[in-house]
Amino acid sequence: MPLYWAFSSSLEQGSILVGTCTPLFCKNPNTAMHIVLLSDKYHQPGASAGVTAMLAEGYAQQGHRVSVITSHRSEEESTIRNQDYVISLPISYSLKLRHYKCLKQKHVSRMLDDVFRELRPDIVHAHNIHMYLTYDALRIARKYTKNVFITMHDAMNFNYGRLNTKRFLDSEGKDVRTTPLDHIRQAGLQYNPLRNCIIRHILRKNVVKVCAVSHALKSALDVHGIPRTQVVHNGIDTNFWKADRKGAQRFRKKNRFEDRKIILFGGRLSRDKGSTPLLHALNRVRALVPNVMLVVLGDPKRWKGLLQEAHVPANLSAQITTIDWLSREDLRAAYSAANVVTTPSLCLDTFNLMNAEAMACSTPVVGTCFGGTPEVVKDSATGFIRNPLKTEEYAEALVTLLADDTLAKHMGEAGRKRVEKKFSMEKCVETYLNIFADSLNCS
Template sequence: MKIVFLSDDFPPESFGGAGISTYELAKGVQNAGHEVFVITTVRSEKEASLSDYDGLKVYKIINNYPEKWRAYRGLYNPPVIREVKKILKKINPDVVHANNIHYYLSYHSLKIAKKYSKAVILTFRDTMAITYGKLQTKKYIEDFDVRISWLDNLKQAKKRWNPFRNIIIKSYLTYVDKLFSVSNVLKKALEENGIKNVETLHTGIDTLEYEVSSERENKKIVFFAGRLSEAKGGLVATKVMEKVLKEIPDAIFFTAGTGGKWLNREEMKRTLANSRVILVPSVYLDPFPRAVLEGMAVGKPVVGTCFGGTPEAIVDGVTGYVVNPFNIELMTEKICDLLKDEVKARSLGKAGRERVRDKFNLEQKVKEYLDWYKHLVHIS
């Protein structure tokens, strides 16, 4: 089969979680014997091209616009749509698998995909089909209530609010043959806000890539595998580590990136392997953080948030700990417990690695998607 993946961001220009997950899925499908293409977007003219990335044919469309127009251009982005139409018409794919398209490729690409392919799939990797940013309303943080009102969206969007945005998104979703979510909690959020018939298919990772040996076996490193942003729990992490260092002065705090600096993939793997504990304290509905899976894949215990999809990956007390990130004392206690007890840390880490291999391995997820591709193409 010919399969085209749509993703606003894609390596090597972007190494965000959604882009990496889309890349790994596309590569897995290609390795299974199918012809794979990727359509993505870039911000500079020199990056725009048809290029090869790790054996994948990647069409890079240049586009950029002020964020204030996202509620409109994210629905229909004419310059990009013209290029998407040309590319799909040329390839004539069996399947178009859309991922994050809410910024540049736009939801209108789903309508174009329906015209030029036999089946269209969309994997939701965030809440942007129902929100204007991260889902972190007061009612979600306090009561895990995922319902979003028009007033919630207005407060988040402010002057960027488009009263017809979510209605138009739902109309574009009628061109999709199958909707997937990367976690059960994201599926619940989508369905409780009017996007029905969503099936969960968790992200998978290539566990063989994470068989990395540790170079600092005895170091008490706590690794915050994300940017130090407020939503990702940067403020929480800072407060927690202040308390950890008072109790364990030789503890070391690492972060994956601040400002414009960011660890590349190989550096990330080595840092994960060299750490004692992986910290993922997101304070929003973080759909299914790759950092959790990656930490477990290298055999490290993860102290993760109770918000979003993290509790679907971590088995509390078995592969790590699930903690409300606003409970600074409890999060500090769990981290200190693992820093002081290396045997327990190893035990939880081993259990985590086995869980990733059993439940979240890439090969298994690729097969599940391929089964759906074949089914949808057949019934078309």
């Protein structure tokens, strides 16, 4: 049944303007669960937002009612947006206050209370809510259903940024402990000494399960006292992410890469994503593979800064191309055109969807030893796992795949099979639905 709203322009009241919000797709209303997903961002670039959208579609395909609560900036529009099954709340503040505002904002809580009162969900499945929707959303959700879950996609529930401490890097990702001093170094004057305690309290009191997208992340959550954790690996649409040979040819021709050996690298470009070790490795690789081309997917201006801080020979830039933005179809073509995809992160990179997407497109991956990548990329089977800080070993792995087309093809095919078996959207959706059903049966 459509939900009728009347949102006013008053953010403090969060009241309603006439409109409808129809939950997404419902095959059988007698047996379907009404699942409400929470995510600060939705249908926007970024792993967690994309995973949330995929799950919404997957839950609906299995016959369940789906609604999504997300956010937009109030300076863009000061009223609640209500389109199809997505309800977007207007939320803005100075991000300098995020480590306080992420816990609770009174006007946001009032809007959420109104929305949940109308939706009356059976299941609430939260994702990244640590910027706008706030952790108080979990308390409010618990008023309307006992079945509240959250999936952690990063370390922000116990850390103040990416987990990249010296002890973490020195231990090749095994030592995931952080200290208040680490937090102060990351947050500076924005440090909130009570934040982590409050987050743990909210989770203990209101959440049935805290799902982690990798065992690496679960280990870190456990060390930091996050309760009731369980691993659910991310999944991808394997019907879409598959080798596109014609697209690969077009991509190579368009960018004049016909005679190049391509290393593909991308994501949110930063030093934590391994830009410096990648450039140092590339400098070694080109001596053995002169026609190598590093294709960087991301902001060219940001990449220029990372290139400068790496202190590599100036002429190395001749073997680097940056591409600012690609559609999903063009990204699939880029994966298919690449000889190897690399993800050399120097932080707790919890899953990295590039690993799974590249493997689904039958392209081998040279991935980092840090974080969840070793759970996705099987070392010496679907690619190689290396410590990017060990430049010689990292470069050698890249050269091996660039120089041996037969091995690269074999590993690429093995990667496709591995993703189909372990990291499909269907498997991910089924796992979550089983968790939800168990909770409903016990409540």
